[in-house]
Amino acid sequence: MNILAGLETFLYIISSALFFPVVAGLVLLTFWMIIALGGFLREWIERRRGVCFPVDAYRETLEAEARTAAAGTASLLGVKLERLLQIAELELVKSLDRVRFAIRVGPALGLMGTLIPMGISLSALAQGDMPKMAGSMVTAFTATVVGLACGIVAYLMSLAREKWVRADMREMEYLTELALGATRGNTTITAGELDTREVYDEVSEETETV
Template identity: 25%
Template structure:
């Protein structure tokens, strides 16, 4: 009975290898795309920085390229810090999720080929061992690079968005104080 369960689990786990590898490659390309979007946003922020300062000083009220929290507040109006934080969270949600899921998928893609590699070892099949280890190591490397890239992008964006929220709160607080 135990042999049947082990055999079943072995066969089922092997069927997950291709979808997991496909996901890892897809997430890797997503992380490269996010790097491109991030650098474009950084350039837009640099170009719009003078207008951002003018906005914070209440001198202008127009969309600012590269400043999504400010633009959200311009479109919807100020409805409190919670509203801004939820919007920022949603903007960061996918890249944050990729950061956390990629290493898990890398571990799965590392462990699945280890079964066939160990089986090949017991049969003295060196080529089978090396083929499976190549898959295992390549998968974990792709997954960790993916996670590293999205972590870096997400962390910097968190800082940007936190600064925008802080500046908006100071701006709105200052306006509230002058209206009293």
């Protein structure tokens, strides 16, 4: 029995020690979600206007590689373009991973921020300290709401970003195929040949439905 009591005390100490990091994590996650939401709204407005920075940056990179190929390294252009496409797609996936992280962590921190104060409140109830119990319960329910809210906002942003990422990848692949096709035909790629307004119009229509 003494061993069991010691183990329970040890777990209680660990749980109590985690309370401050959990609350701090929730606060930091909330501020991060506010910043991320602002960036998301800005990107949404830009995409509604037909501006897509990831695709535009990729197009500029392709044009630079095309100029390099015209200078005498065309034999390696296909390999370079494939590598550029892989790097660009990896960056797009990383942007999704940050949002998915908040989807998982938000509710988890909210649950931890609920259970830890509830243990403290039960201890206060056993000691007859009602004010401390009430304060701990308020903290517990507040942590739940904040954690779930962060998770919901992150989930909604991820739905839109996944559509954007798929559309961006499709257009990047199209741009790469244009460049590779020009390489196979032994022609010089110009900036005008990488104009994909028709494809981008389809992408914009998809993002407007988000």
